[in-house]
Amino acid sequence: MTWLFAGLSEDALYTWESELSVWVFLLSLAILALELLRYLGMKRCGWPLIGDALANFVSLGFYLTLGYLLYGALYLSAYVFFHQFALFDISLSWATVFICVLLADLAYYWEHRCLHRVGVAWATHTVHHSSPHFNLSVAYRFGPMDDFWPFFFHLPLVLVGFNPFVVFFAEVFVQLYQTFLHTEVIGKLPRPVEAVFNTPSHHRVHHGSNPQYRDKNYGGILIIWDRLFGTYAEERETVVYGITEPLNSVNPLKVFFHGLTRLWPAMRDSSGMKNTLAVLLRPPDWQPVVVRASVAHQEERSR
Amino acid sequence: MKAFKNSLSGGLGVSLCLVLGLGFLASRIPVLEAQSLDEDGEAASLSQGSQSANTSLAQASSTSTHLVVEVMGVEDRPGTVIFLVFDEQSAYDDMDVERAVGFLELEASAGSLQASFPYLVDGPYAVVFFHDEDGDQDLNMLAGFPLEGYGTSGARDAYHEPGFDEAAVGVGLNRIQMHYLR
Ligand SMILES: [Zn+2]
Numbered sequence: 001m002t003w004l005f006a007g008l009s010e011d012a013l014y015t016w017e018s019e020l021s022v023w024v025f026l027l028s029l030a031i032l033a034l035e036l037l038r039y040l041g042m043k044r045c046g047w048p049l050i051g052d053a054l055a056n057f058v059s060l061g062f063y064l065t066l067g068y069l070l071y072g073a074l075y076l077s078a079y080v081f082f083h084q085f086a087l088f089d090i091s092l093s094w095a096t097v098f099i100c101v102l103l104a105d106l107a108y109y110w111e112h113r114c115l116h117r118v119g120v121a122w123a124t125h126t127v128h129h130s131s132p133h134f135n136l137s138v139a140y141r142f143g144p145m146d147d148f149w150p151f152f153f154h155l156p157l158v159l160v161g162f163n164p165f166v167v168f169f170a171e172v173f174v175q176l177y178q179t180f181l182h183t184e185v186i187g188k189l190p191r192p193v194e195a196v197f198n199t200p201s202h203h204r205v206h207h208g209s210n211p212q213y214r215d216k217n218y219g220g221i222l223i224i225w226d227r228l229f230g231t232y233a234e235e236r237e238t239v240v241y242g243i244t245e246p247l248n249s250v251n252p253l254k255v256f257f258h259g260l261t262r263l264w265p266a267m268r269d270s271s272g273m274k275n276t277l278a279v280l281l282r283p284p285d286w287q288p289v290v291v292r293a294s295v296a297h298q299e300e301r302s303r
Numbered sequence: 304m305k306a307f308k309n310s311l312s313g314g315l316g317v318s319l320c321l322v323l324g325l326g327f328l329a330s331r332i333p334v335l336e337a338q339s340l341d342e343d344g345e346a347a348s349l350s351q352g353s354q355s356a357n358t359s360l361a362q363a364s365s366t367s368t369h370l371v372v373e374v375m376g377v378e379d380r381p382g383t384v385i386f387l388v389f390d391e392q393s394a395y396d397d398m399d400v401e402r403a404v405g406f407l408e409l410e411a412s413a414g415s416l417q418a419s420f421p422y423l424v425d426g427p428y429a430v431v432f433f434h435d436e437d438g439d440q441d442l443n444m445l446a447g448f449p450l451e452g453y454g455t456s457g458a459r460d461a462y463h464e465p466g467f468d469e470a471a472v473g474v475g476l477n478r479i480q481m482h483y484l485r
Binding site: 005006007009010011014073077080083087088089090091092093095096099100102103106107109110156157160162163164165228229230 | 314322326332
């Protein structure tokens with residue numbers, strides 16, 4: 001067990017992280033190929049599915065470009081800067097990395113919940129959810145500000161005293177774990193696993209637009225956060241994937257920017273500063289009282 | 304448990320306590336110093352390893368009357384390791400090569416590397432070095448981060464930039480860690 005407590009260097013951790021990312025990517029491509037074969041057998045492997053998968057990888061390209069140009073260096077330098085105000089002095093070993101991953105998973109829970117319940121954050125996360133399909137390629141479907149929000153939620157870990165590189169590693173690790181959740185191939189795992197860990201089943205629920213599945217199962221690696229904080233739902237009814245207002249497009253540009261292009265008219269048409277702010281900060285399904293009333297009226301009439 | 308299940312502030316409070324509690328726990332975890340960086344299987348007994356390292360350190364510092372620097376953790380990369388030694392604050396602060404009292408460039412080799420300065424016999428000295436992979440005689444940087452390996456005497460970790468007083472070391476053997484961020 002000494003390896004757990006032996007000193008670990010930042011560059012060793014960096015190497016682990018990059019190797020892991022590459023292997024996860026290659027493995028998910030292999031699994032995706034199997035998934036496509038399966039869909040082919042089920043005669044579900046048409047252009048909608050292929051086009052969507054391609055759009056997903058193009059969005060990954062956009063995301064990585066933005067990350068490289070904009071966020072990457074800024075992110076780490078800001079972490080290094082804030083690290084000098086750290087509360088505790090935490091050394092670097094696999095033991096502390098493990099604790100950091102656990103806390104990064106908790107931070108991710110709150111980040112993810114905020115991505116769904118705050119309008120301006122949803123404008124980027126909606127991209128990930130807008131696919132009507134569910135396969136490994138959806139894991140790589142990213143929005144323009146997906147690299148932006150995690151910063152604020154993981155900063156507390158740096159301030160508590162975790163090494164900035166460890167926090168970064170932990171964030172990436174939580175993300176990588178979730179890659180393999182995006183599949184219909186795996187049904188339910190053994191009960192103890194389903195009780196503690198986020199699984200394909202739990203994550204299918206998260207991607208569901210069925211009313212009872214909406215805004216549920218935010219967890220990254222562990223599902224216990226959802227059970228603890230009251231946002232858990234079990235997969236029972238067949239999941240209908242996607243968002244409530246479907247995108248109906250596999251155009252990568254439309255896919256990548258639709259959150260922002262949908263947010264903009266809502267902001268423009270909102271009357272007064274207070275409502276504009278509310279569009280940005282309130283849950284995405286929020287509408288001003290007046291509009292809500294007329295929508296309800298329409299719904300009543302259409303029934 | 305029911306109390307905070309549906310309350311946002313309750314959940315956030317619990318989460319904050321977890322972050323602080325586990326953060327504190329992490330800060331109490333001792334780290335075993337990885338003394339034997341040379342990969343010839345000496346890592347077998349960690350405590351013994353550190354003891355022998357200490358004795359050799361003591362021996363070396365009592366025998367040599369000039370500045371000797373041993374760089375730990377040099378990675379297997381091309382290029383040279385360039386050393387600069389300063390004996391005064393302002394030259395060190397400015398990283399002024401012209402006013403460095405010691406300059407040495409050694410072929411890089413994986414593991415540890417010893418630099419000897421026979422003419423530097425009284426301290427204190429601040430030592431900086433970097434792994435010049437591309438041979439441009441300069442430490443390449445990106446957004447404030449060194450892209451090549453680097454190290455400073457008296458630095459606690461990769462992010463610590465010691466002032467001259469903290470960096471100051473005496474004659475004899477000084478072991479200093481090289482850090483690579485990339
Ligand atoms: Zn989500």
